Amino acid sequence: MASQRQIHVGGVPIGGGAPVAVQTMTKTETADLPATMDQIRRVAEAGADLVRVAVPRDQDVDALRTIVRESPIPVIADIHFNYTLALKAIDAGAHCVRLNPGNIGGPDKVAQVAEKATAAGVPMRIGVNSGSLPKHLHELERENPVEALVQAAVEFVELMERLDFENFKVSIKSTNVPNTIAANRLLSEKIEYPIHLGITEAGTKWSGSLKSAVGLGTLLADGVGDTIRISLSTFHAEEEVKVAWEILKALHLRERGPVLIACPTCGRLQFDMDTVVAEIEQRLEQYVEPVEVAVLGCAVNGIGEASHADFGITGAKNEGLIFAHGKPLRKVPQDDLVDALFEEIDKSLDRGSVDVDAQKSAEGAAWLKRIEDENADELTPERIAQMEAAAAKEKDADFTPAPFLKPVSGNGEASRARPKLNEDASPVSGRRFTRT
Numbered sequence: 001m002a003s004q005r006q007i008h009v010g011g012v013p014i015g016g017g018a019p020v021a022v023q024t025m026t027k028t029e030t031a032d033l034p035a036t037m038d039q040i041r042r043v044a045e046a047g048a049d050l051v052r053v054a055v056p057r058d059q060d061v062d063a064l065r066t067i068v069r070e071s072p073i074p075v076i077a078d079i080h081f082n083y084t085l086a087l088k089a090i091d092a093g094a095h096c097v098r099l100n101p102g103n104i105g106g107p108d109k110v111a112q113v114a115e116k117a118t119a120a121g122v123p124m125r126i127g128v129n130s131g132s133l134p135k136h137l138h139e140l141e142r143e144n145p146v147e148a149l150v151q152a153a154v155e156f157v158e159l160m161e162r163l164d165f166e167n168f169k170v171s172i173k174s175t176n177v178p179n180t181i182a183a184n185r186l187l188s189e190k191i192e193y194p195i196h197l198g199i200t201e202a203g204t205k206w207s208g209s210l211k212s213a214v215g216l217g218t219l220l221a222d223g224v225g226d227t228i229r230i231s232l233s234t235f236h237a238e239e240e241v242k243v244a245w246e247i248l249k250a251l252h253l254r255e256r257g258p259v260l261i262a263c264p265t266c267g268r269l270q271f272d273m274d275t276v277v278a279e280i281e282q283r284l285e286q287y288v289e290p291v292e293v294a295v296l297g298c299a300v301n302g303i304g305e306a307s308h309a310d311f312g313i314t315g316a317k318n319e320g321l322i323f324a325h326g327k328p329l330r331k332v333p334q335d336d337l338v339d340a341l342f343e344e345i346d347k348s349l350d351r352g353s354v355d356v357d358a359q360k361s362a363e364g365a366a367w368l369k370r371i372e373d374e375n376a377d378e379l380t381p382e383r384i385a386q387m388e389a390a391a392a393k394e395k396d397a398d399f400t401p402a403p404f405l406k407p408v409s410g411n412g413e414a415s416r417a418r419p420k421l422n423e424d425a426s427p428v429s430g431r432r433f434t435r436t
């Protein structure tokens, strides 16, 4: 269930229907100002909405004053064990303080932080980790770790409410993906406050990204979670931000930068697609526009399933085709495909629409038709998928759902999907771009 309440961290709204916020944490020693600021600028550039910095010592608090002043995005102070550092972080101007009420020295210390945060208008993130549950929940943790995590979080929420402090978000974190999913689902049914999602110590860039995509993606698809952090074992915090964005983009929860789609390749592949896709992906990193680019390994299926893409290429032995919104633009020699693709993308961004040369487009269409006709009998993965979809549709037509099976409309977040293509735009239908 999506959170009902909204808080603001700096200028960033969290919860209550706001876009899911992306955050990360610096990996530098916070007191090392040049290194910390350099990392903060890089994560902001990569799309972080919020950044958290560890504040374990007084010298980190000193640095925090400057960090808050110079950071392009709101800064959250991460405090453990020492409540006086939380008080000092608020004085230093932190936009939010993250603490675990269970390890900060007791309710009276939490009360002092809450009082100061209220006076300063600073929100808090209160969180529990599977490794640090209060003693009285240890037995429950052994029997039912999910309930123990949720119980701990609910007890902290009740503590904050008793202290008249409601300007907070909550996090439950575990290294265990199924437990994280189950605990956050349960928590979202019990509280109205925004929820921060993360998988603790998820792992390396490869395994950690996958674990996070499964855990956080499952919850976000259910509408649970208002802000996310991907925890990866890398010193490059911007990598965490990129993964977070890929998860949000995949779920159509937020849009940022290009989307690359590529066929899985098969025995019909006629060029070095691995290299081409890697080059396109790298070059697309320079773009902020949400342009969707498709790469097809052969022209056997025509443009087919990639016809919704803003731009695409389909390769063949010696030459390939550039297309836009399902329509051929021009044929080019194989070696020039990538450069020609980016020429077309750049032109369209500069002009605000896709420029079509009627003669070149007709030549491309004829080339494509010839290849399609020559391979009309091929059972490609796409054609098999089409046949399966048609068969399923036929089956569905014969199926009358029971009265209790109502169609699900999806959560509120998913309704913020990419805008539909403008079918009436000319000369080639599709999204119009503006450079920012």
Ligand code: SF4
Residues within 6 Å of the ligand: 263, 264, 265, 266, 267, 268, 269, 270, 296, 297, 298, 299, 300, 301, 380, 381, 382
């Ligand atoms: S048949 Fe489909 S999967 Fe195989 S190379 Fe062609 S486009 Fe890619």
